[in-house]
Amino acid sequence: xxxxxxxxxxPTRRHVLELLRDRPxxxxxLADHFPVSGPTxxxxxxxxxxxxxxxxxxxxxxxxxRLKLSxxxxxxxxxxxxxSAVTGPxxxxxxxxxxxxxxxxx
Amino acid sequence: xxxxxxxxxxPTRRHVLELLRDRPxxxxxLADHFPVSGPTxxxxxxxxxxxxxxxxxxxxxxxxxRLKLSxxxxxxxxxxxxxSAVTGPxxxxxxxxxxxxxxxxx
DNA sequence: ACTTCATTTCGACGATTAGCTAAATATCAC
DNA sequence: GTGATATTTAGCTAATCGTCGAAATGAAGT
Numbered sequence: 001x002x003x004x005x006x007x008x009x010x011p012t013r014r015h016v017l018e019l020l021r022d023r024p025x026x027x028x029x030l031a032d033h034f035p036v037s038g039p040t041x042x043x044x045x046x047x048x049x050x051x052x053x054x055x056x057x058x059x060x061x062x063x064x065x066r067l068k069l070s071x072x073x074x075x076x077x078x079x080x081x082x083x084s085a086v087t088g089p090x091x092x093x094x095x096x097x098x099x100x101x102x103x104x105x106x
Numbered sequence: 107x108x109x110x111x112x113x114x115x116x117p118t119r120r121h122v123l124e125l126l127r128d129r130p131x132x133x134x135x136l137a138d139h140f141p142v143s144g145p146t147x148x149x150x151x152x153x154x155x156x157x158x159x160x161x162x163x164x165x166x167x168x169x170x171x172r173l174k175l176s177x178x179x180x181x182x183x184x185x186x187x188x189x190s191a192v193t194g195p196x197x198x199x200x201x202x203x204x205x206x207x208x209x210x211x212x
Numbered sequence: 213a214c215t216t217c218a219t220t221t222c223g224a225c226g227a228t229t230a231g232c233t234a235a236a237t238a239t240c241a242c
Numbered sequence: 243g244t245g246a247t248a249t250t251t252a253g254c255t256a257a258t259c260g261t262c263g264a265a266a267t268g269a270a271g272t
Contacts, residue, residue: 002117005111005114005115006115008111008114008185009111009112014111014185018188021189069190072186073186073189076185076186079120079182080179080182080186083124083127083173
């Protein structure tokens with residue numbers, strides 16, 4: 001989970017995940033969306049792989065990256081869920097609005 | 107939002123937020139939970155303040171830190187919401203203020 | 213005023229990170 | 243095999259980060 005937050009700490013990597021949200025894309029296709037070099041993008045991909053946030057499939061001379069949504073969700077929702085409960089571990093549609101959680105007055 | 111993810115990328119800071127989830131705590135009280143020096147903790151607090159994740163209140167010679175849940179939720183749920191419809195724009199049964207974000211990203 | 217306690221600021225240090233160019237690897241087309 | 247294309251690896255640099263001890267700030271208490 002630490003790896004996921006680490007991966008998410010970079011704007012470029014978050015943007016890559018957002019691109020992957022719509023459809024799987026090849027490394028080059030993804031790289032075309034950013035003003036950095038190929039090797040730099042490759043390094044970002046490596047971090048995303050290390051966090052298990054993407055699936056990799058080699059097809060011919062290209063590499064297709066695919067988002068692993070469940071991993072992203074488990075980490076983020078799991079973390080936020082510990083705070084607000086509405087977004088909790090296994091309760092997608094809870095009835096407690098997040099707005100009802102306030103600073104404790106205890 | 108970038109600041110929030112940046113702040114969340116460190117385990118110590120995430121743990122601080124978790125401690126703050128239960129109740130507001132003073133800097134020293136929080137620091138007691140970690141094996142690092144005071145100055146180091148102070149630096150972590152500064153990052154959390156920079157991300158607007160905590161409220162600060164000076165009381166006598168102590169400083170009370172309080173979690174700003176909505177900021178945490180807006181960032182994390184907003185981001186995840188852009189990926190999975192279930193967690194995002196409109197929860198089927200409940201509508202949380204933090205979840206009512208997102209439209210089209212990128 | 214002086215001392216004590218809580219916290220932050222100041223420099224400094226080693227580790228990590230994002231970025232680059234050049235080179236290596238792999239696959240396809242010829 | 244040769245050449246072109248896609249991606250990664252290797253080696254490097256500069257910036258950022260987490261950490262520390264020492265000093266500074268601020269607010270009591272004596």
